[in-house]
Amino acid sequence: MRPEPSIQIKLLTCLAAMLLVPLAGLAAKPNVVYLLADDLGWGDLSVNGGSIPTPRIDRLFKEGVRLDNFMGWCVCSPTRAMLLTGRHPFRVGTGPEVGGELAREETTIAEAFKANGYRTGVFGKWHNGDDPDTPEYRRAFEEAWKAMPNKKLTGGLGVNEHGFDEAWVYYGGGADYFTRRTVGGRGPVSWWHNREFRPQDTGYTDDLVTRQAIEFIRENKSRPFFCYVPFHIVHAPLQAKEEDLKGVDPNITDETTRIYAAMVQAMDRNVAAILGELDKLGLRENTIVVFTSDNGATKNGSNLPFKGGKHSIYEGGIHLPTVIHWPKGGLAGRRWDGLCGALDMFPTLMAMAGCQMPATRPLPLDGKNVWPALRDGGPSPVESYYWVWRGEDALRTAEWKLHRFSDRFELYDMRTDISESTNVAAAHPDVVSALAKQMDAWAESLGAALTHRPPPAKYDARPAPEGEVLEISVTVTEQAKPKDRLVVPFAGWNGSQQATDWVEFDIAFAPDSLLRGCFYSPVQGNPTDGYQVFFRRGDGVDQFGREQAAGPEPRGGAGAWEHRVVGLCSFAPGPLGQHALVFTGGKAGTFTVYLDNLRLRRADGMTPSLWSAGQDTKTRANLTLPPGFTNLKVRSIPLSQARTR
Numbered sequence: 001m002r003p004e005p006s007i008q009i010k011l012l013t014c015l016a017a018m019l020l021v022p023l024a025g026l027a028a029k030p031n032v033v034y035l036l037a038d039d040l041g042w043g044d045l046s047v048n049g050g051s052i053p054t055p056r057i058d059r060l061f062k063e064g065v066r067l068d069n070f071m072g073w074c075v076c077s078p079t080r081a082m083l084l085t086g087r088h089p090f091r092v093g094t095g096p097e098v099g100g101e102l103a104r105e106e107t108t109i110a111e112a113f114k115a116n117g118y119r120t121g122v123f124g125k126w127h128n129g130d131d132p133d134t135p136e137y138r139r140a141f142e143e144a145w146k147a148m149p150n151k152k153l154t155g156g157l158g159v160n161e162h163g164f165d166e167a168w169v170y171y172g173g174g175a176d177y178f179t180r181r182t183v184g185g186r187g188p189v190s191w192w193h194n195r196e197f198r199p200q201d202t203g204y205t206d207d208l209v210t211r212q213a214i215e216f217i218r219e220n221k222s223r224p225f226f227c228y229v230p231f232h233i234v235h236a237p238l239q240a241k242e243e244d245l246k247g248v249d250p251n252i253t254d255e256t257t258r259i260y261a262a263m264v265q266a267m268d269r270n271v272a273a274i275l276g277e278l279d280k281l282g283l284r285e286n287t288i289v290v291f292t293s294d295n296g297a298t299k300n301g302s303n304l305p306f307k308g309g310k311h312s313i314y315e316g317g318i319h320l321p322t323v324i325h326w327p328k329g330g331l332a333g334r335r336w337d338g339l340c341g342a343l344d345m346f347p348t349l350m351a352m353a354g355c356q357m358p359a360t361r362p363l364p365l366d367g368k369n370v371w372p373a374l375r376d377g378g379p380s381p382v383e384s385y386y387w388v389w390r391g392e393d394a395l396r397t398a399e400w401k402l403h404r405f406s407d408r409f410e411l412y413d414m415r416t417d418i419s420e421s422t423n424v425a426a427a428h429p430d431v432v433s434a435l436a437k438q439m440d441a442w443a444e445s446l447g448a449a450l451t452h453r454p455p456p457a458k459y460d461a462r463p464a465p466e467g468e469v470l471e472i473s474v475t476v477t478e479q480a481k482p483k484d485r486l487v488v489p490f491a492g493w494n495g496s497q498q499a500t501d502w503v504e505f506d507i508a509f510a511p512d513s514l515l516r517g518c519f520y521s522p523v524q525g526n527p528t529d530g531y532q533v534f535f536r537r538g539d540g541v542d543q544f545g546r547e548q549a550a551g552p553e554p555r556g557g558a559g560a561w562e563h564r565v566v567g568l569c570s571f572a573p574g575p576l577g578q579h580a581l582v583f584t585g586g587k588a589g590t591f592t593v594y595l596d597n598l599r600l601r602r603a604d605g606m607t608p609s610l611w612s613a614g615q616d617t618k619t620r621a622n623l624t625l626p627p628g629f630t631n632l633k634v635r636s637i638p639l640s641q642a643r644t645r
Helices: 005-028 055-063 076-085 109-115 135-144 205-219 255-280 342-352 371-376 429-446
Strands: 031-037 065-067 119-125 166-170 225-230 287-293 323-325 334-336 385-389 392-396 400-405 409-413 468-476 485-492 502-509 518-526 530-533 562-567 578-584 589-601 609-611 629-638
Touching (some): 031 076, 031 255, 055 323, 109 119, 109 342, 166 205, 205 225, 485 530, 518 589
Parallel strands (some): 031 225, 031 287, 065 334, 119 166
Antiparallel strands (some): 468 589, 502 562, 502 589, 518 530
8 A cells, every 4th residue: 555645755855854964964074175385494484484475374374273382293204194194103104214105004084084974185295105006107117217127116005095085196205396206307207196197297296286186176065075285395306487486586686595485485376276266165164274384494494483494303393384274163363382283183183073083003093182172272182292313312292392312311491492492401300300201101102213222121132143154354454543434235135124123133253353443234325425324423322322333342352242232213214225344443453243143123023134144145346445444354154163252
């Protein structure tokens, strides 16, 4: 029996209502536009007293809520990883240096928004992984590097694997801004639409990025979207369009300064274009707009009033100009000084949008949801931020900033000394002690293999040489001065290290050998151009608290084997291509050094071998000895023939 017409109408009405509820809910959700400058310093914006006019960005800072204590990293990849995952970069395979491929298993902010009904897009510089290995890109790679046939392509996952529906991106860093988006003019072009390799596209990079971001906004104006725009400006190489150069103050005559100013103003123009499109479509009222940078400026820009800049974990490198604007959410026309940063944006933006946080990997989510505090102007839930960088680590709270080096502490009162000009460590030993414990807790939680601090006692072990051992001997003459060095590469490896990797090895010196002035270190370079030795003063501290660059002698003296463990954090992520013994001058005599069991010790318990037997020996036949060093011999011998005990 068919129902009455009135009943049919009611059923249809209810069904329509059920279908419309999700659509209405989606329509009410705010859009998110995340604008990320590259290498833009605090003092580069005229709203912060900079000399380059940035009127549209200035207006955004006045319209929105200025975040006066927003933190990132001192180089780009880690900051981007923090935004994408809400995790400290060491947990996701990047930092402290640039690079690292974001694992597919990581849950990203794009995946989270997509799961909540959002359309997701990224437009600009990725730098959290490598170009995908497609047939078209592989052919371009092989053609670009045909003079180096041994150079291998390491393909990445591509941004679409991380939750982005639409992507116009390049994958490297420091690429040419015009038709050849390459680094230093070498290698293939890196420019992609999703997984379509597009080397034929021409135009200024940030104009292309802006155009595609605007098109994405137009296409999704009737549904919520997450639009991530990581600009390339003002990263090197410094390149500007002629029409942008014409807009620079003619009184600026220095060429570098003119180009830098033109680039900053070009970004201001492109930010205005994106915001103008939101206005045109009537979307600004319910769009969360974030503008920030990935790290501080280089020497070409300004980080005033902060100390340091890019490649520094003083405030100039990590304290970023940031604003959030969301009229419908009440974020307009004020400032907030709560401690927060890129690490907190994932959970915060999800909360602002009323979206459910997804399940993440079974690791701590380091980022905090600061939305309630930001909304109400209350204190931030963020207790501290932690960085490691080239021979130091640092911890920042709302009140204090502690820098820890191998030989000293620097403490600054952030309430009165934001420029970090007066070290008050001696006056506040209790604060230093308390913050140092927090630093240790961070390092232990991350598994950070600190290069400038002794490793935990659990990583110590007894030496266990066996089978074949490496013997390297060289004579040092009176001609060799203390500053002179001989670098002898003896092993290579095709892998790469993470911030959680330790290197360990057994070492001994013959009874008639010089005992000081020799040490092991990873190196990079070649005999012609010279070698960069990784373990330098302030880095390479073993479990006994000794810097390797000082050439420490084994604690047991001549003939005794010693096991050493040293952190590799400062040099990660990156290749450990060459391993060497480094000999220094200053005392005439002969070094006879034995080494065995050179390997990594990883957080997962794996121990990749770097040198364990003669088959691992890789030396350079064309190694030319510098003046003062003679009679170099490199060979593997049975342990029984080593003059050790």
